[in-house]
Amino acid sequence: DAGVTQSPTHLIKTRGQQVTLRCSPKSGHDTVSWYQQALGQGPQFIFQYYEEEERQRGNFPDRFSGHQFPNYSSELNVNALLLGDSALYLCASTHPRRANYGYTFGSGTRLTVV
Amino acid sequence: AQSVTQLDSHVSVSEGTPVLLRCNYSSSYSPSLFWYVQHPNKGLQLLLKYTSAATLVKGINGFEAEFKKSETSFHLTKPSAHMSDAAEYFCVVSILTSGTYKYIFGTGTRLKVLA
Numbered sequence: 100d101a102g103v104t105q106s107p108t109h110l111i112k113t114r115g116q117q118v119t120l121r122c123s124p125k126s127g128h129d130t131v132s133w134y135q136q137a138l139g140q141g142p143q144f145i146f147q148y149y150e151e152e153e154r155q156r157g158n159f160p161d162r163f164s165g166h167q168f169p170n171y172s173s174e175l176n177v178n179a180l181l182l183g184d185s186a187l188y189l190c191a192s193t194h195p196r197r198a199n200y201g202y203t204f205g206s207g208t209r210l211t212v213v
Numbered sequence: 214a215q216s217v218t219q220l221d222s223h224v225s226v227s228e229g230t231p232v233l234l235r236c237n238y239s240s241s242y243s244p245s246l247f248w249y250v251q252h253p254n255k256g257l258q259l260l261l262k263y264t265s266a267a268t269l270v271k272g273i274n275g276f277e278a279e280f281k282k283s284e285t286s287f288h289l290t291k292p293s294a295h296m297s298d299a300a301e302y303f304c305v306v307s308i309l310t311s312g313t314y315k316y317i318f319g320t321g322t323r324l325k326v327l328a
Contacts, residue, residue, distance in 0.1 A: 103256070130313070134316075140320065141318035141319055142257070142318050143318070144315050144317070147313060147315060154311060154312070155310060155315055157315075189256060191257075191316075193314075201247060201259045202316065203259075204249075204257040204258070205256050206255055206256040209254075
């Protein structure tokens with residue numbers, strides 16, 4: 100049973116560029132959340148998607164946007180990259196009625212902005 | 214507002230000795246609490262969870278945690294540390310807003326296990 104799959108694993112971008120990160124949720128899960136983990140910090144909630152809609156959003160600027168597809172996979176897009184966007188981006192999935200019983204996390208995408 | 218505070222940023226123990234990682238929470242209602250572990254360059258793995266059932270929760274790899282409402286604590290323990298336990302540990306509170314749950318993470322505790 101595949102867990103949460105994220106791609107790519109590593110990425111280097113230049114300031115001002117745009118990036119798209121991808122996530123496939125665990126089989127049977129239809130809710131996807133994205134987190135940003137800066138070096139030495141705990142993960143910070145970016146947003147959550149369910150039924151192809153953004154359901155919740157953390158304290159992140161509009162440069163961060165997302166999408167969920169009918170097969171429940173999701174993308175995170177970041178525009179106008181800043182050096183401070185360098186971080187590990189984690190995707191997590193769950194079933195909405197069991198969300199309080201734990202999310203399954205992917206291994207993350209390490210984004211470096213130079 | 215709901216939050217968690219991990220009281221130690223770094224903990225060092227010798228192999229075979231007990232582990233104690235401390236977490237205090239703040240919540241206006243009965244919370245759901247989790248401990249996750251993150252090994253270097255890896256994602257987060259769920260160790261255990263408390264969701265208003267038994268207050269003593271047993272998890273994977275010999276870890277357990279006790280929910281103490283009077284102390285607003287959810288400390289993680291293990292009787293005997295193993296070298297493979299060296300990792301970053303996160304205490305997490307789950308909050309319900311807009312009909313869905315999201316996680317609030319603590320700042321993490323880095324566990325070092327000495328041979």
